């Protein structure tokens with residue numbers, strides 16, 4: 197058994213596999229969490245093998261530069277709460293243009309900008325909704341966020357959209373008050389002009405990744421961990437599973453023997469919601485926006501959304517949808533396109549909407565290796581999030597944004613979870629006489 201020698205059915209990978217497969221750490225999933233885990237394992241001087249089911253790295257962080265000729269982040273775009281993780285710092289050090297996101301939002305109502313009093317009423321409604329949810333969670337009540345909302349007046353629909361689907365990727369009746377209250381996210385964000393996906397891909401450059409290798413099962417019954425993949429079988433000492441929870445919940449990656457009831461409940465309860473971008477080029481700045489401004493439209497009885505305008509100072513705009521609307525539009529690119537055109541026509545007029553040349557809509561709930569956008573605990577399940585950070589048999593470790601208690605739903609959380617899992621795995625495999633790892 198050894199790195200390549202410990203595999204059946206694989207050729208030489210050029211992976212950072214060690215001389216003995218038993219010593220190796222196999223990392224499953226090359227999203228932000230898996231990339232961070234592989235970098236950390238390598239930095240601690242241990243061999244690793246990084247397996248990725250799809251034909252690209254990055255998972256839910258990916259920058260497309262071909263469709264529009266400018267960077268379009270199809271997944272994560274905001275570098276949330278840069279104080280708590282190293283990604284902005286890494287980006288600056290590598291020469292990426294990392295800059296602070298505008299901290300004020302814009303408000304439009306049927307083609308006109310909101311008045312000062314409308315801005316104030318909207319922001320007050322958001323603030324009151326967030327405070328009520330946080331207070332309930334802070335008092336250890338884990339109930340649907342929708343149950344604790346005060347009367348929010350005429351801005352209720354738009355404020356609920358901002359706090360629920362556009363922040364948590366779920367309607368508020370599927371958002372746990374406790375999970376919400378534990379979020380460490382701050383109102384400070386950065387952007388990466390070249391794309392957040394480009395930054396994460398850059399951080400994977402030194403790594404060796406085996407693409408197009410879908411892991412179907414991880415078997416813990418023997419002395420070695422046996423990893424079955426679409427390309428053959430691997431044996432290793434420890435495994436880090438850094439795939440989204442739905443992949444495990446749906447049995448697309450099976451763990452043998454079956455996980456205990458707590459882990460199964462955690463995987464089911466910390467589920468991914470729906471959130472998508474419907475991106476397009478819109479010339480001549482019809483909304484009169486500064487670069488990277490986030491625009492809310494009064495939701496009324498309509499299906500709500502927001503607009504991220506003039507991304508990176510370009511003509512690229514993106515309609516942002518979450519929750520039920522995202523779930524519904526993900527079924528049909530044509531419906532997503534019609535939805536975006538309708539919003540622009542309503543707010544700016546049909547002649548402006550006709551200037552939209554090309555539209556690209558994401559559909560993350562339909563991506564077979566993601567099955568959703570980002571996690572938010574279902575009501576009653578928030579206490580299970582930490583279960584996913586606990587090792588199993590000191591040989592199986594979970595990583596991924598869904599395993600991070602404070603920065604869930606973010607790339608920063610995914611990254612930190614990968615570093616944590618790497619430390620756990622390396623520590624577990626260290627000879628018992630080794631000095632403790634810092």
Ligand SMILES: Cc1cc2nc3c(=O)[nH]c(=O)nc-3n(C[C@H](O)[C@H](O)[C@H](O)COP(=O)(O)OP(=O)(O)OC[C@H]3O[C@@H](n4cnc5c(N)ncnc54)[C@H](O)[C@@H]3O)c2cc1C
Nearest residue numbers: 225227228229249255256272273274411565596597606607
């Ligand atoms: C539209 C959208 C907007 C978002 N906006 C933001 C934002 O602005 N800021 C922010 O911080 N976060 C945002 N997020 C969330 C962020 O993208 C995720 O939290 C983060 O990228 C998750 O990283 P991860 O490594 O945990 O999982 P993933 O990125 O999902 O990585 C998991 C990897 O595992 C692979 N995989 C799955 N199954 C298998 C298998 N069986 N075998 C081998 N490999 C497998 C997948 O292909 C994937 O590459 C957004 C997400 C979406 C979808």
